[in-house]
Amino acid sequence: MTTTITELETRERLQPGLASSSMLWEYAPSLESTDHVRVAPRYELFIGGKFVEPHSGKYFETINPATEERLSEVAEADAEDVDRAVKEARRAYEKVWRKIAPSERAKYIFRIARLIQEKSRALAVVETMNGGKPIKESRDIDIPLAAAHFFYYAGWADKLEYAFPNRNVAPVGVAGQIIPWNFPLLMAAWKLAPALAAGNTIVLKPAETTPLTAMLLAEIIQEAELPPGVVNILTGAGGTGAALVAHPDVDKIAFTGSTDVGKRIQRAIAGTKKKLTLELGGKAPNIIFEDAPLDQAVEGIINGIYFNQGHVCCAGSRLFVQESVVEPIIRKLRERIGTLRVGNPLDKNTDVGAINSRAQLEKIRELVDSGVEEGAEMVQTQCTLPSRGFWFAPTFFTGVSQSSRIAQEEIFGPVLSVLTFRSPEEALEKANNTPYGLSAGVWTEKGSRILKMAAKLRAGVIWANTYNKFDPASPFGGYKESGFGREGGIHGLGPYVTLS
Ligand code: NAI
Ligand code: MG
Numbered sequence: 001m002t003t004t005i006t007e008l009e010t011r012e013r014l015q016p017g018l019a020s021s022s023m024l025w026e027y028a029p030s031l032e033s034t035d036h037v038r039v040a041p042r043y044e045l046f047i048g049g050k051f052v053e054p055h056s057g058k059y060f061e062t063i064n065p066a067t068e069e070r071l072s073e074v075a076e077a078d079a080e081d082v083d084r085a086v087k088e089a090r091r092a093y094e095k096v097w098r099k100i101a102p103s104e105r106a107k108y109i110f111r112i113a114r115l116i117q118e119k120s121r122a123l124a125v126v127e128t129m130n131g132g133k134p135i136k137e138s139r140d141i142d143i144p145l146a147a148a149h150f151f152y153y154a155g156w157a158d159k160l161e162y163a164f165p166n167r168n169v170a171p172v173g174v175a176g177q178i179i180p181w182n183f184p185l186l187m188a189a190w191k192l193a194p195a196l197a198a199g200n201t202i203v204l205k206p207a208e209t210t211p212l213t214a215m216l217l218a219e220i221i222q223e224a225e226l227p228p229g230v231v232n233i234l235t236g237a238g239g240t241g242a243a244l245v246a247h248p249d250v251d252k253i254a255f256t257g258s259t260d261v262g263k264r265i266q267r268a269i270a271g272t273k274k275k276l277t278l279e280l281g282g283k284a285p286n287i288i289f290e291d292a293p294l295d296q297a298v299e300g301i302i303n304g305i306y307f308n309q310g311h312v313c314c315a316g317s318r319l320f321v322q323e324s325v326v327e328p329i330i331r332k333l334r335e336r337i338g339t340l341r342v343g344n345p346l347d348k349n350t351d352v353g354a355i356n357s358r359a360q361l362e363k364i365r366e367l368v369d370s371g372v373e374e375g376a377e378m379v380q381t382q383c384t385l386p387s388r389g390f391w392f393a394p395t396f397f398t399g400v401s402q403s404s405r406i407a408q409e410e411i412f413g414p415v416l417s418v419l420t421f422r423s424p425e426e427a428l429e430k431a432n433n434t435p436y437g438l439s440a441g442v443w444t445e446k447g448s449r450i451l452k453m454a455a456k457l458r459a460g461v462i463w464a465n466t467y468n469k470f471d472p473a474s475p476f477g478g479y480k481e482s483g484f485g486r487e488g489g490i491h492g493l494g495p496y497v498t499l500s
Helices: 006-016 081-099 102-118 122-130 136-155 186-198 214-223 240-244 259-269 294-310 323-338 360-371 424-431 447-456 490-496
Strands: 002-006 046-048 048-052 060-065 067-075 170-173 174-178 201-205 229-233 252-256 275-279 287-288 317-320 375-382 395-398 414-422 439-443 463-465 498-499
Touching: 046 081, 046 214, 046 259, 046 439, 060 122, 067 170, 067 214, 081 174, 081 201, 081 229, 081 240, 102 122, 102 186, 102 214, 122 186, 122 214, 136 186, 136 490, 174 186, 174 240, 174 294, 186 201, 186 214, 186 252, 186 490, 201 240, 214 229, 240 259, 252 259, 252 490, 259 275, 287 294, 287 424, 294 323, 294 414, 294 439, 317 323, 317 424, 317 447, 323 395, 360 375, 414 424, 424 447, 439 447, 447 463, 490 498
Parallel strands: 002 375, 174 201, 174 252, 201 229, 252 275, 287 317, 287 439, 317 414, 395 414, 439 463
Antiparallel strands: 046 048, 046 229, 060 067, 170 498, 375 395
């Protein structure tokens, strides 16, 4: 069965009698201005400190997923370009970066952090235009956190002997880093900052649908006067990533993206000297016990799954509710999703922006259809969606069985599956019953229960009475098919050093 929540219904409930009035939920559009933003018609590859044409001469279009309008075109790097970039990275590593004083490395990283802060407005707007995420998120979360990661790791550059006491610490060498489209600049920061601090040089490949902030970052790196070749940025799709993974002179691969590609990378480098960290998918459980503050929990659930259109590897996509509070939780969820504003990501009032690409939208639709076919009950907001661009209305399912696809597979969209439990043991068993193990949330008044659940949940990150909170000092990463290795914090330095 499918229910849609109409705007009228939401208005009537919140203010009876005012259902037909336009006063309650209409905010005047508050558009972030774009006139201060300069997007070039074309971006080249960033190799050896210069912007250079791709060997193939090929470029591909990059669009705004909220309008399908063309924003720019970017170069498509092939194996020759990868080879050029890796050679530059190797030269910079041997001749400059591994040799200079760690405190000098720190100065460059601080400079990048400050330049990101200075240019944060433009970076936020471009991130939103190219990726579809609401401006309030790119402005308040992605860009400040990206700067914070550079600040944080700049501080470690000359203190590595304190991070690894009584050990000799050396860099790994040339790192190949491949990132996804859900947090484009932030993922670049997560990858670059610890690698640079530890003395490595880098070839970074952004995702094909969101290359623009990476190219603005290349300009920042140039402006920061980083020695040429220390950071190289190659745009392209899966083939470019595969060529980087296959290059024999890369010492370490760091990948964030789908579990499928993660496994392919693992196979590709098996038996080589390359070190690897993988941050892959998730199907995070958010567990609400009957003693939890229910309104606060519902707010956290909403943030956990509809934040960034559900394009979040640690999204709380499975909700487990203790049976005694199922009725109020479902009612509150219905009420709350009815008030989410879906639309123009550049509008400061928007809660849910555009889906990142047509391919991702099709994947979401296919999985949602499978949920309906498998007999779950779907509740969806009926909002007026823009006629162009890629959109999906906030949705949740009740009556979901453990084995159904929407309870097992990563949807990576604004879609929540609600399941129930009676005892903490049952919650644990069900929560751990997926191939993934990236994150989890626990909602309860009882401190001892939080600690017990946290010890038994197989997840790298566990939030208690909150969700989706990030800090550069705190490590992030998964168990099982969610990958291995940690990013963030002192742990995040580990994959970029060799110890003796
Ligand atoms: P993807 O894993 O194909 O893309 C991630 C990055 O890997 C991109 O830069 C891409 O160009 C690169 N890539 C693709 N094939 C490669 C290969 N053979 N070798 C090296 N690099 C390669 O993810 P996609 O197709 O964009 O999304 C598919 C699903 O993956 C999503 O629906 C979502 O479920 C999941 N995903 C998870 C992410 C996470 O943060 N854990 C991020 C993005 C997607
Ligand atoms: Mg793919």
